Amino acid sequence: MATPAPFSRYEFLIAWRYLRAKRAEGGVSVMTWISLIGIMLAVAALIITLAVRAGFRDEFVSTILGANAHVTVYNQGVRSESGQVSRVIADYVEVADRLAAVEGVTRVAPLVKGQVMAVFRDQNTGLEVFGIAPEDLADIPRIADPETGVGDLSAFPGGIALGREAARSLGVTIGDVVRFISPNGVRTAFGTSPRIGEYEVAYIFNSGRYDIDRTRVFMPFSEAQVYFNREGVADELEVSVVDPERVETLAAPLREAGGERALLWTWKDSAGGFLRALEVEDTVMFVLMSVLVLIASMNIISGLVMLVKNKGRDIGILRTMGLTEGAILRVFFLTGALVGTIGTILGVVIGCLFAVYFDAILAFVNGAAGGGVWDGAVRGIYRLPAKLEFGDVLSAVGLSLFLSWGITLIPARRAARMNPVEALRYE
Template identity: 60%
Template sequence: MAGQPAPFARFEWMIAWRYLRAKRAEGGVSVMTWISLIGVTLAVFALIAVLSVRSGFRADFVDVILGANAHVTLYQSAEFNETGIVDRRIEDFDAMAERVRQVDGVVRVAPLVKRQVLGSGGERNTLIEVFGISHENLKTVPRVISPEESIGDLERFNEGIAIGWGIARELGVNVGDRMMVTSPNGATTPMGTIPRRNSYEVVYIFKTGRFDIDRVRVYMPFTEAQAFFNREGFADELEVMVEDPDSVGDRNDQLDRDPTHIVSQMIAAGGPRTLSWTWRDSSGAYLRALTVEDNMMFIIMAILVLIATMNIVSGLIMLVKNKGRDIGILRTMGLGEGSVLRVFFICGAFTGVIGTTFGVILGCIFAIYIEQIFLVVDYINFLFSGNRGLWDPEIRRLYTIPSKLELGDVLSAMALSLGLTFTVTIIPAWRAARMNPVEALRYE
């Protein structure tokens, strides 16, 4: 209709800005505005902080798992040997490894001898998991060749053993010291099985970044592991690395129904008794738990943002109530319902936009400098309570709090906050627009 102003005209912004700057004597609206702004800021900040830590945990977990463990493990089905003992050993491991290496997408195949035994250093003992592996194959393990921290020389691996950082700390050994390895399955005598013991020089200490790996992992030269564990001429399993770890899937993929699947091809190349175990099989339950936790945390934080935006509704309801006379006058002067609605919508939306902006800034700063922030918090906690710190790697299996700031998480937080803000603002703004000017001015 001719004469109607364009939506969100300049005068609508001027009126809204005047209302946002209302003094305490005019109903305390400015106080409610500040409360709403702070509430939205803190809610968005908390949402981004949680999302960044969540993404950091997942990325760090997957990175360490893929960097220190096999993507696919191939082993043999059990059978009874001539002595009646269950046997899974791989006799032609070199030929089997070569056949698996020919599968498209496979980048590395390493025969292993793997055992859980007792490690000793001085008067200290701990359970360790020995990986018998060749020097050439060990140098292709990402988290060993390029760890977070390391001591010693990996080139001397054939002269000793490489151990995790946690084992070194638990046993009190360093590079150059000797560590005793004890296996319960030693030589068989008329008196029974005698445990086998041998000491090895520690030539390399590594920290993968995951405490439960550094706490038990020991690498031993392949031929030495064969001799020590009575596996001469055999391997226990093949450790396979692929170009795309996500392509291996898990057992829910029904590999037998898809012979073109990369794991199905590995099994076919391995032989009739070959079985597989992927990194998703071993860590899939944890990843699914992380996904469920991620979804629940997002819902909980979304509720927090919704509660914060409800403060905007309270402030707008108070504003509409205090500005009833102004609304009546504006409507009498010819201001349409749409203009009144947009004025009060701008009041609420402006608070939400500013609060969201400040929240995004604070959340990004927290995600980027989370380690420095927790160092300060730990120091303060130590000064006042004497505790060792808020983050114990022995409990959480990680040395630090991981954080990964992703654009998608930031955009999700912004979209959620602005969407809720704009939605809840419509209700009080619509009530202001529907106010009867005669009723508003009756008692003025």
């Protein structure tokens, strides 16, 4: 007579029968439900955590790349005879052309930068001015987004583009005139007098980052050259590339195209510390949530140990009927594995649904709490999205199945080694 193949249909039937058994029949339905619900919640929590982590990093990087240069090219300082250090780029047009010719570069824009005190009526705030050509400003995704901006960007050549939080701080709107005061003004025989200029607010942008919207204002490039005494020169060149994640591969050709005095500052240089901290936090969070999955999986051991104890008579009968130790092991392994598998599947469904509707759930929680659950002034970005990634879901499923199936082997092995004579002695 041929020996049945491992994991035959009858093994699944016995395992399913034990899984559905009520306590009065010697089953452990309560422990089964506790184990299943525990694994379900642990897997769902792990998927939600990974999705929120991925969404936060994606939004954080998107706001950086969408409102800032991927690479900033500037010159080494040169000390003049008067002792002043100058970093200006006199031949910025030629340098910009050479940078634009580098393979992988999508945009090069000359900038004039400076700091001013902005005044409107009784309100004032410090701002960082970016002097940029209108056509270059229109190529910055997070700034020139008509869905988030207010006003008409085509009116920028005759005014300024102000960040949303800066406009709120000053209390200005489209058409208001803001006064700029710079300490580095006109040089006279009696020293340097402050430079004052008045500019109409033509556009109010929302970059998605609080620190940018709070401190940044864009001014037409030619006007910024006049205002900051930069006639005929630029302070730096901002460069956008095709693949910002691999910007370091373009460092050598960009430095060569920039000239002998050229220095580079990439977006990873400015945000690298925070991104590395996110990676460490990701690892720690995954380990912590994995412990939850492990604790939930441990409940399977409790349930199966009780089941093996209650089913000692059944095990003895099955062994006398010809079932091998391997068959008994597989029966009880399947019993625990089904709990882990069903709990994992339900956890994936709940976790994915929570991540998909995370924005609506967060809005509801924020409303129920009276606001302030996610403060952009504290967090840096205005929204906390959730981003489902297949790799994250797969890692959560793999971890849950590995732990729940692996732990199931312990009581299943004990059941398989039970002596049928001892099991039936007192029956």
